[in-house]
Amino acid sequence: MSPTTPHITDPLLLSVLSAASLARQSALETLSLLSSSSPPSPLALSAQQKTLKTHLASLRAQYRKALLSTRATKAQTTLLRQEIDALHLSLQNLYYEQRHLRGEIEGCETYDHAFLKLPMVSVEEFLESHEDYVGKGEHEVTVARIEDEMRERQRLEGVRVALERRKEGLVKEVAGKREELGKLDGEVEKWVSGEMAVGKVFEAREKKMMEGIVS
The missing domain is CATH 3.90.20 (Hemagglutinin Ectodomain; Chain B)
Structure with a gap:
């Protein structure tokens, strides 16, 4: 997956995708090195493995950071949703109260007062x-x-x-x-x-x- 996927704009998710892309590329290079016709030198294999581990560690760190951010965003979204629901309920109550008061006002305005x-x-x-x-x-x-x-x-x-x-x-x-x-x-x-x-x-x-x- 490309780190520049159009529908993803969050910086944390983009950093995760970038780390995943680097780790994938490093893993492919390691597999290529291991599957070559001539056995790789221990030094080159060790260096490639270190690079892969580094990218994997970076990927895990970026993933954890993004996961924690997602949880925090979800919790904040839940709170905001509850607040919106409460506001919507209050708005509905105000609407019903407004309708009731308008009915009372109309009743008073059309009441057949004896003094008239x-x-x-x-x-x-x-x-x-x-x-x-x-x-x-x-x-x-x-x-x-x-x-x-x-x-x-x-x-x-x-x-x-x-x-x-x-x-x-x-x-x-x-x-x-x-x-x-x-x-x-x-x-x-x-x-x-x-x-x-x-x-x-x-x-x-x-x-x-x-x-x-x-x-």
Whole structure:
């Protein structure tokens, strides 16, 4: 395998490939030396073996270094993956919470509030008579309008109760007048028929009037 393999760019892996290539080349040279027609000299064979051992030692060192680096990278990747998973879970929770809050907001915005049906004065009319609320927020103005409507209705209820009581008094007064007129009609009929003298009719009327004054 060439140390310049295009899909490998990590320096440690490239150093492993380079050491492997050198060890392979040294091993091939050793085999070539051993398989030659004439036996190699002990000195040349020893030198070749030392070179092979050196490359193999370098390969083992580079491999161990790359292995430790790979383990560290794998551990770091695992931690980062767990962090990403936690962030993704948090993002999902935020998404669900956002959707819930949007539903609540939409429910509030479309809620059929009872105060919207109240025949209150318009905002413009209210602000004309309550200049201290000019420039205030919509919520504050709405609350003030509702409170003002409540006070006005309480005042009108008081007026209605007073008028009701006055009406009851007038009804009783009219009933008394009718009863008095009925009695007077009876006295007049007696006077017309001659059963009662005119003086007695007026005496009876004066007596009733005096009784009313005294009472």
